[in-house]
Amino acid sequence: MGKDPAILTRDTAEGIPLQPLYTSADLPPAESLAQQAANLAAGQKGLSVAFDLATHRGYDSDNERVLGDVGMAGVSVSMTMNGAVLPARGSVSVLAMFVVAAEESGVKAEQLAGTIQNDVLKEFMVRNTYIYPPEPSMRALTDRLVEEARAIIEEVEALGGMAKAVASGMPKQRIEVCATRKQARIDSGDDVIVGINKYAPAAGREQPVVEPRVIDNLDVRAAQEAKLKRLRAERDEATLQKALAALSAAAATYDGNLLALAIDAARARATVGEISDALERQWGRYTPSHTVGSGAYLGDFRSDGGEIEATVAMAEEFAARHGRRPRILVAKMGQDGHDRGANVIASAFADLGFDVDVGPLFATPAEVALQAVDADVHVVGVSSQAAGHRTLLPALIKELSAQGCEAMVVAGGVIPQQDYGLLHEAGVKSVFGPGTRIPAAARTIIGDLEAALSEGDAQAASG
Secondary structure (H helix, E strand, O other), rough: OOOOOOHOOOOOOOEEEEEEOOOOHHHHOHHHHHHEEEHHHHHOOOOOOEHHHHHOOOOOOOHHHHHHOOOOOOOOOOOHHHHOOOOOOHHHHHHHHHHHHHHHOOOOHHHOOOOOOHHHHHHHHHOOOOOOHHHHHOOOOOOOOOOOOOHHHHHHHHOOHHHHHHHOOHHHHHHHHHHHOOOOHHHHHOOOOOOOEOOOOOOOOOOOOOOOOOOHHHHHHHHHHHHHHHHHOOOOHHHHHHHHHHHHHHHHOOOHHHHHHHHHHHHHHOOOHHHHHHHHHHOOOHHHHHHOOOOOOOOOOOOOOOHHHHHHHHHHHHHHHHHOOOEEEOOOOOOOOOOOOHHHHHHHHOOOOOOEEEEOEEEEEEHHHHHHHOOOOEEEEEOOOOHHHHHHHEEEEHHHHHHHOHHHHHHEEEHHHHHHHHHHHHOOOOOEEOOHHHHHHHHHHHHHHHHHHHHHHHHHOOO
């Protein structure tokens, strides 16, 4: 029998340990970890790690709901072996992974240091990376931060407290109205943003191209699925189920330390998704309500150029020709919870003469396609803020085609220009990037719709 590998490991003059044998398990770290190592080598003293949206929302990488999100907007973590660090959301499951990863690396709990974000309520109002409803999420905190003007505090108290206020949608709606009014002032030039609506580069002037880091979502997902498969094959299922049952029972009664029980589950090799599911069985998964506001955009669009009137007139002419107003479904796919831009678009388009449907957050391509068919929309507008567009938009177009839906697909949000060609090839009609003025986008969509419908009528007549 050979010697213990630890005995055979030797250090170089620079203090780098060399093992006697290297296997596939010793391959270089993922890009994200390599980047962190490079930062430390360059003298950085603190590390900030963002997790991908699948992890934020409590799903494992092989869950069908996170098809386009794995590894895109942050580091993908499904299990302890990935070496998770402090979460940006204070997730019980990910924090448990961090504790166990440190424990198994020989680091004592008292040696751990860092910060986690604990303003849970804003997740329901703005960021939308929630999992559970407000009440148990708040109960899981040790601190809460409340800074509001007295008038707002009184209004919140009248609603029965902040958790009930959040559930009512009041704070989120106020934020959306403010965002819509702000966008109207930007579009009309009343609020100046240099380089966007004032002193913008001249048309045709060549701009420097910024090459974004492109992550192969499918490659990351495949690697994660392989790790999950190996993990599930190697762990003790009885020990795992016992730990998860204890965690779920404590969530039902609030009797016990949830973090300690989550750590026990992580030691038993429970995944992020399994720990989340154990809590979700008792608490459910939060679903926000949403209504399309009206009037905020037009109320703050100050311009005497007649642009708004011209846009509304185009919508009215469309309705006169086709028997109904242009109808758009504003959709969010994947685990991208950045919905403020989508809600601003929905509110503004309603003011500009569109019939607007707003899809739920975190929808799959199949769910968006089904809603588009049910609502009989002319257009599906997809908002993408977290890099899932390369996977999710082509998948949506395939789903629409499979269901016989001819709705035009447009996209907007944070989409690199380098990806426009890929999306156009997949069937996306227009991509509206940052800085696009809403009235201009609305007119483009109506014009493209008119052209598509006229072409369809001509083909029907000739056929």
